[in-house]
Amino acid sequence: MATAAQTPRFTHPAARGTCPFAPPPAYRQAQQEEPVSRITLWDGSASWLATRHEDVKAVLADPRFSADSTRPGFPFLTAGVRQLNAGRPTFIRMDDPEHARLRRMLTGDFVIKKVEALRPRIQRIADDLLDRMTADGRTGADLVREFALPLPSLVICLLLGVPYQDHEFFQECSRVMLRRESSAEEVGAAQDRLVDYLNRLTEAKRTQPDDGILSRLVERGELTTAEIGAMGRLLLVAGHETTANMTALSVLALLRNPDQLDHLRRHPEAVTGAVEELLRYLTIVHSGLGRVATEDVDLGAVRIRAGEGVVCMISTANRDEDEFPDGDELDLTRDARRHLAFGFGVHQCLGQPLARLELQIALATLLRRLPELRLAVPFEDVRFRGDMLIYGVHELPLAW
Ligand code: HEM
Numbered sequence: 001m002a003t004a005a006q007t008p009r010f011t012h013p014a015a016r017g018t019c020p021f022a023p024p025p026a027y028r029q030a031q032q033e034e035p036v037s038r039i040t041l042w043d044g045s046a047s048w049l050a051t052r053h054e055d056v057k058a059v060l061a062d063p064r065f066s067a068d069s070t071r072p073g074f075p076f077l078t079a080g081v082r083q084l085n086a087g088r089p090t091f092i093r094m095d096d097p098e099h100a101r102l103r104r105m106l107t108g109d110f111v112i113k114k115v116e117a118l119r120p121r122i123q124r125i126a127d128d129l130l131d132r133m134t135a136d137g138r139t140g141a142d143l144v145r146e147f148a149l150p151l152p153s154l155v156i157c158l159l160l161g162v163p164y165q166d167h168e169f170f171q172e173c174s175r176v177m178l179r180r181e182s183s184a185e186e187v188g189a190a191q192d193r194l195v196d197y198l199n200r201l202t203e204a205k206r207t208q209p210d211d212g213i214l215s216r217l218v219e220r221g222e223l224t225t226a227e228i229g230a231m232g233r234l235l236l237v238a239g240h241e242t243t244a245n246m247t248a249l250s251v252l253a254l255l256r257n258p259d260q261l262d263h264l265r266r267h268p269e270a271v272t273g274a275v276e277e278l279l280r281y282l283t284i285v286h287s288g289l290g291r292v293a294t295e296d297v298d299l300g301a302v303r304i305r306a307g308e309g310v311v312c313m314i315s316t317a318n319r320d321e322d323e324f325p326d327g328d329e330l331d332l333t334r335d336a337r338r339h340l341a342f343g344f345g346v347h348q349c350l351g352q353p354l355a356r357l358e359l360q361i362a363l364a365t366l367l368r369r370l371p372e373l374r375l376a377v378p379f380e381d382v383r384f385r386g387d388m389l390i391y392g393v394h395e396l397p398l399a400w
Helices: 025-033 053-061 079-084 098-107 112-116 119-133 143-148 150-160 164-178 184-207 213-220 225-256 258-266 268-282 352-369
Strands: 036-040 046-050 140-142 289-293 297-299 302-304 309-312 397-399
Touching (some): 046 053, 053 297, 053 309, 079 184, 119 150, 140 143, 143 150, 150 213, 150 225, 164 184, 164 225, 213 225, 225 258, 225 268
Antiparallel strands (some): 297 302
């Protein structure tokens, strides 16, 4: 049984290889040679790395692995992430029963039936954005700025009761918070500004209630303004960054795989399955999910001791050949539903029904309305977000 004495294989995150859609080769190599291995983190500390589908699922489903970032040994991915979780952890970094108590206050807002009722409004938002993007005979635009980012931002603002006119402010805060190179001070300052803003907004809902989530949490009377503000921050950031990046990166992946794009154009009804395959293939939460062992646990050939961290690489798990044969291929006809792009276990993404619906509407509407869609710059010039905690592209210049 191997233990922490093993030599670290590399420093996390390792460099990407030639294919910008694929996880860095070092993780695929680890998956084949030593599926549970040792890595070094940014601050020189050591952590375990889980790379196989089976092992990642096992860790994320096992309550002996804690998501509580205040526990010693928790593997922070950057200095900024440590700062994000320093003062006011939200329920994503808590264990049950506290995690479940807080999450339960929101589950009703994100169940499939409730989300499906938003379909006409999301469709209208997508159409309005495309109307504007193509107005006055325009034949090109940056998809990120004009469509992929505003769509989920408008939707999450609507749900929370946050004024969309403040989007540049909260998008900038979240950019700083999610940039790998941001210092702890920069992340702390951006987070403080965002939390102050949400606290003030929450306070205002006490006298001017609306039908948004923040107002509903105020009316419930169980949480302080600061607790509601922290929840609002989690939803606002998670609710727009992820879907925005998935949308733009999906469009790029389809343009690079013309046979798959053609398949989706000819079978628009296949968009539901196509979104699952794109989630698997692209896995934008590319830095992995951190957990820390609360007692000794055997994982594969390895004994993880209490207090040792594990980084679960959902990106390599989603290309595990045992689970997804030819996993490096984008195949929209594949049944990809076992992917772990939304995580697994009690922390599995709360917003996934909303993310799925937004992605289905965004892709279907784009392909239907812009049949000539193509990249407006050489592929080599596209700037990928290797510098961010959520992967994607910084901008996507398209022509039609
Ligand atoms: C394509 C889009 C999205 C992806 C790939 C994604 C991915 C993830 C992943 C991997 C986790 C698990 C984190 C962990 O276990 O440590 C997670 C959790 C979470 N996500 Fe998402 N997400 C997306 C969209 C959204 C949206 C639209 C919302 C909100 C409206 C949202 C809200 C949350 C929340 C609140 C959690 C924490 C759940 C908990 O701890 O119980 N996400 N997401």
